[in-house]
Each structure stands twice: as structure tokens, then as C-alpha cells.
Amino acid sequence: MLAFIRMLIGCFVTALAIVAILAGVGYWGYRDINDPGPLQAAQTVVIPPHTGISGISDLLAHDGVIRNPLTFKIAAELTGRGGTLKAGEYEFPPAASATAVMDIIATGKTVKHRLTVREGLTSAEIVALVRDAPLLTGDIGAAPAEGALLPETYVYSRGDTRASLIERMEQAMQEALAATWAERRADLPLASPEEALTLASMIEKEASRDEERAHVAAVFLNRLRLGMRLQSDPTVLFALGGNGATKIDRPLTHADLAIESPYNTYVAKGLPPGAICNPGKAALQDAVRPEHSDDLYFVADGSGGHVFAKTLAEQNRNVATYLHGTASVEAEPVPANPPPPPVPAAPTRQASRAPQQHCRASPGHPCVLR
Numbered sequence: 001m002l003a004f005i006r007m008l009i010g011c012f013v014t015a016l017a018i019v020a021i022l023a024g025v026g027y028w029g030y031r032d033i034n035d036p037g038p039l040q041a042a043q044t045v046v047i048p049p050h051t052g053i054s055g056i057s058d059l060l061a062h063d064g065v066i067r068n069p070l071t072f073k074i075a076a077e078l079t080g081r082g083g084t085l086k087a088g089e090y091e092f093p094p095a096a097s098a099t100a101v102m103d104i105i106a107t108g109k110t111v112k113h114r115l116t117v118r119e120g121l122t123s124a125e126i127v128a129l130v131r132d133a134p135l136l137t138g139d140i141g142a143a144p145a146e147g148a149l150l151p152e153t154y155v156y157s158r159g160d161t162r163a164s165l166i167e168r169m170e171q172a173m174q175e176a177l178a179a180t181w182a183e184r185r186a187d188l189p190l191a192s193p194e195e196a197l198t199l200a201s202m203i204e205k206e207a208s209r210d211e212e213r214a215h216v217a218a219v220f221l222n223r224l225r226l227g228m229r230l231q232s233d234p235t236v237l238f239a240l241g242g243n244g245a246t247k248i249d250r251p252l253t254h255a256d257l258a259i260e261s262p263y264n265t266y267v268a269k270g271l272p273p274g275a276i277c278n279p280g281k282a283a284l285q286d287a288v289r290p291e292h293s294d295d296l297y298f299v300a301d302g303s304g305g306h307v308f309a310k311t312l313a314e315q316n317r318n319v320a321t322y323l324h325g326t327a328s329v330e331a332e333p334v335p336a337n338p339p340p341p342p343v344p345a346a347p348t349r350q351a352s353r354a355p356q357q358h359c360r361a362s363p364g365h366p367c368v369l370r
Contacts, residue, residue: 033075033102036095038064044111046158049087053077056085056105066098075099081106089135089158110157117169119151119280120204122244126151126169126278136162144169146244147197147275150176176281184288189224194274200287201275205234208304213283215308217290219298228296230265238276239263 045063047056053076057069066072076082081102088110092101115133117126123146130140138161149166150173156165181193190196199220207213223230233252239261241248257266262273279287297315298306301322309315 033071033098035097037092037097037101038067039092039094039096041094042091044089044091046089047085047087047105049159051087053082053085060101065092065096065101068098072098072102076102086110087159112155112157114153114155115165116153117149117151117278119283120277121151122146122238122247122277123149124245125247127166130162130165133162133165136160136165138162140166145274147173147201147278149173149278151278151280173278176284180281180284180288183285185290188288189221190288195271196284196287197279198271198273198275200279200283201277202230202232202234202272203286204279204283205277206232207283207306210282212306213286214289214291215293215295216298216306217286218293219295219308221290222294222296224270226296227269229267229269230271232265235263235265235272235276236261238272244276 043063043065045060045065047059051059053073054069057066057073057076060066060072061069073082075098076085079102084106085102086105086108088105088108090104090109091111092104096104113133113135115129117129121129123144126149127140127143130136133156135158136156137159140162144166149169152169152172154165154168177193177197181196184190184196188196190199199217202220203213203217207216220230220232236252236256236259237248238244239259240256243263257264260267262268263276265272293308294310295308297309297312297318299309299315299318299322301307307318307322309318
């Protein structure tokens, strides 16, 4: 009987010891995953795709994010998060506990990167930006149409595809164009959202100052109503560059203004057949809600802005004021019954020796020797 009692006491003591050990291990494990972690500063870790819980635990320990990979793995399994840990690029704050680290990965809070696409870039230029982004993957596929991409700052994660980012830009432009077209003024000489997009692209290239965009829009729309040629330099540059394939940095000549292209608004009447760049939301809004103005001309003032005029006489005075002593050709007058657009004269021999430069962004203004 005494031996049996001793056995019971021994078993009880053993059980207590096991419970105490398990409690100690549990407490240690609890502290290990909940106490502040070993990171002294923020640390970024990239978890490759198809990395299992063991691989993630070892990687985090190797990079000094957690102390013990075994407790991290056990905790992830016990809490049911082992299968929810996602691949990606993660940034962990200093002293992040193993539990906090697990939460960040399980919820997919990957590091966000930004790609800023500024207004007025061609589709070829935007495609180059996306292709040069080192953290994106894959190819873009077919180049998007001119004007199809909305300039904006786009947030993406490491490993996102280039094609998906381009699709987001296209979707953003479709939504922005639909929204602005729905708010258009009733008196616009524009037949479709695509025409508004084309006009906005010209405004984007013409107006270097934000406050002038709506005024530039009014000039173009007034000229469209009267059947006047738009005579926009950026459309010629677009045509010279293979419809936006390359950028032309040299001054325009009289010969340039005579090139055969539906985008050459010195020869072709009306809007070009499509956009010449990718305009931003502000240019889209100004195209459909322009300033109220009777102006038909503008000329660059030499400081990045323009001086506007209602009549050809005013325009010529402005040209004389801002382009002192330069030889010029006449701007297009306002037609009573718009005639077919004449082809600009070929450059003279003197002009061929000293190239003629067309004053930037000024429909109807003269070409001048500089």
C-alpha cells in the first residue's frame, strides 16, 4: 500500500514537472513571439513566390527580423496563418515582434512603389518609363494608342506586371474622359469624346502655364467654329517625329509646315485624326469647359506665357512687340467663308542658310527668322 502511494506521489510530481516545463516553454514561446524583435532599424525583405512557412521563417531569421524561426513557424501553424503568408516585398519596423511580422505578411502589406507619368508625354515615352521600372515584370505587349494613357502617379508592388500597369493607365483614361465628356458645355464644336481627347492633347502641348490652358482651349474652339486652320506647332512636331515615335527638338522651318500629314494643322483643316500626346485631367476638363473668350490668336511672350488677340491686326501688333525686328509672314485672317487651306510657301534661299523657327504654340502667328 505504501509503495502504491509512493508511486502515485511520484506520478503526480512528474506530472507537475511536465506541466511546469510545458508552461515554461509556452511562456517562453509567448514572450518570444510577442516581445519586441531584434531589428534595430527598418528592414525590407523580399519573400519569393512559392516559399513555404519553413522557408519564410528561416529567411526572416537570417535577415534578423525574428529571433527564432521555430517559434515563428509553430505560432503560424497554431494560429492558422501558415497558409496565408504571401510572397512579396515587405518592410518591417524597428523592434517589430514576431506576431507583428506575421500580421504584416499575412495581410499582404507589401512595400508600395510609385511611378509618376507627367502630362504631355507620348505613349512611346510612357512605355519607355514602364519598361525601365526595374521592379515590374514581363513585357507590355502591343503599344497603346496615343492618348490612351492617363498621366498620374501610379502605386505598384514589386513583381506586378508591366502589362497590368499599362491596363490601369488605360482604364484611368477611359474613366477620366467619360467623366469630363459628361460635363461638357453644350455649345462645343466637338462631336465625340475622342475629339475632346485630341483637343486636350493639343492644349497640353501648347499651354506651358496652367492658368492659360482654358484660354488656349477657347482659341482653338473659336477657330474650329469659323473653319480656320488650327496651325498648331506641336501637331507638326508630332508628324515629323513619326506620329510620336521620336521627339523632335530642333526649330520648325517653313518646309516643316508644308509636310503632307493629316496631323499637320497648317495644311489639314479641323482637328488631327487623333491625340498627339497623353493629356492630364486638367487639360481634358479645359477642352470641354473652356474659358469664355472671342480670341482667335496667341503668340508666345518669351517668358513661357502667351499674349492673346481677337483680330489679325492685334496679333500683328503683338508679334511686333514680342518679336522685335524679325521678318515674318502673315497670319491667317478670319474667313467669312473659309477657303481651302493653302500650302505654306517653300523657304527662301536666305531661310535655308539661316533656318526659320516657328514661334512656339501660337496658332496663326508668323514664322520668324532668328
